[in-house]
Amino acid sequence: MEAQSNVDEAPKQRTKHKGKHDKDKPWDDPSIDHWKVEKFDPSWNETGMLEVSSFSTIFPQYREKYLQDVWPTVKAALREHGIACELNLVEGTMTVSTTRKTRDPYIIVKSRDLIKLLSRSVPAPQAIKILDDEMQCDIIKIGNLVRNKARFVKRRQHLLGPNNSTLKALEILTGCYILVQGNTVASMGSFKGLKQVRRIVEDCIQNKMHPIYHIKILMMKKELAKDPTLENENWDRFLPQFKKKNVQKKKGKGKEKKPYTPFPPPQQPSKIDQQLETGEYFLSEEKKSAKKWQEKEVKQAEKSAENKRKREAAFIPPEEPVMQGHKSSTDDKTDVNAMAQSLKQKAKEIVKQKNVKNLDPQAYIAGSEAPPSKKKMKKSKS
Template sequence: MAETEEKLQHENENQNQEQKVKYKGKHNKPKPWDDDPNIDRWTVEKFDPAWNPTGMLEVSTFSTLFPQYREKYLQDSWPRIESALKQYGVACKLNLVEGSMTVSTTRKTRDPYIVVKARDLIKLLSRSVPAPQAIKILEDEVQCDIIKIGNLVRNKARFVKRRQRLLGPNSSTLKAMEILTDCYIIVQGSTVAAMGSFKGLKQVRRVVEECLRNEIHPVYQIKNLMMKRELAKDPSLATESWDRFLPTFRKNNVQQKKPKSKEKKTYTPFPPAQPQSKIDMQLESGEYFMNENKKSEKKWQEKQEKQTEKSAEKKRKRDESFRPPEEPTQNSNNSNKSEEGKKDLTELTQSLKSKTNAFKKQKKTQYQVNAEEYIAVA
């Protein structure tokens, strides 16, 4: 009997071990509502104050600094911001002496996440976002993302050029990105502030970072987003991959071969001579042993010499404008041509003279005629 009981206990233990599935994390166990088809996990439900009737137990505060040029605008628009935050039970304070904005919870605060939203609001206001647009962050559907772009490029001139590339001519590239991502984007200094849905903010961050790293131009990113928007309208392509429809932009870095120098460099094992220091140069010229008066005199003389050189050069430039232009000189080719022409003329004159002489002789022979030859004899 005892053996049969032990066998039954072993079988039960093995069954229990098979049923228990080990999970790595403590909280990674399956929940009963994971497979519930009635729950939509992507919808953002509006907060109901009845969910938290007692309010907050502790006071949470956030503060941020703002630049001096924003002081006048914030001072004018602060009543509007105060009234917007008062609806959610959040207190705000503008300190013009320290140049800071502070938000904090009160006894009337019911939504625990509204303090984080209020913190984002003062961050956006300090980054030159207009107050009517920044107040929209208090809504549940709107989120914000502040992208720091100052540390992505070292060279300042290159950074300014790529930031302008992000804006485009007359901010056309930025407007196209706003339409395609359904986000509000503002580029200010070394930051890019964006407001919209999580999906749109993710796209904006990718476009901005790739543009500043010089990986893909924003225009190509806009083309990509336009094609994705058109493909999303087709329900048959919802479960398929869109890689075959989207264009691929490859960056081709063609390495140019450097021209080889004709002169062959002779190998020398010795390093080049060390350049002279300032003290060595003063020792050579003897300036090192001079008094301060003599040094000042030498500097004054050098200055005078430079002035005289500059004045002489300026005078030479002024005199050049009064010089007459040089006449064009005949080249050696032209002189050869003229000599050949002269030879041809002499030959022509001689031939003409010989012809005229021959013609004159012919005339003389014609006039010497015997009349007796033509007289009839009786």
């Protein structure tokens, strides 16, 4: 029994190593989540801040009226954390600074992000959420990624999509608030979501991948995360691989090279030279203004005449389409004459048929006496 008890106690004894710090620490408990962000407790910093820290940022003029309206709300939200704020409408700046009541050292950085978001057209109720410990923000500058202005506007529209549908889908899948404004994209959310948003925005503006493909990949990742068996596996074999296709563009006609001449081009006449040639340079101010007014009236009359012609064009009846295979007038006349002759012939035939019906058969029989006519009858009576 004693030997068996010694065997049981042997594995419980811990192997000793050289060193004085090889003992269990209170934070080595597996039940502790080391990645959890705990809410700040004011008792951790009872003395407050030793020095005053402040941040300031400028805002555009069109935001002045809105900021003036929502500033009491912003001020009340910052007062809860012991931060003083100031809105300077003369210089167009917003300033936040620590006070004696400030306990959280990191809240001043959160306040700096708050005024930065407010200056970039983020609504105040949404921007105030940045003061929470779990909420972070990222401002992505996209203005310097593309040089061509028209191309930049077109690619920025790809982020929004029709009726902002693409932007809403990205917000749902990444769990972040996204605002596309001017040359920047402001986003708010977790670190993981902000990393995804930055990659999607940069790929879209640099024309590496359309946001729709990123949305498909995020949806598939969301479905794969539900399966616990695939938790520790590589998901690349499940995700679609989109290859960029280089479409050959039609080569435009290049500029024709002019023959090289060592002499510079002739100097173009200045505005004063043109006025000297026309004689306008020597006219008085009244005559110049009268001439300009006359030219303006002539242009106005031409424009009004053109507008009148366009209005009257709506009342002009359209030309009737000519039927194909239509006969000419000579053909019509010949057809009418032929029809008239055929009708005459038919009328003659009808008259002949009537005469045949009225014939007396006795007149054609030999030896038969013709019936006395009406004239003879009258004579005999007389």
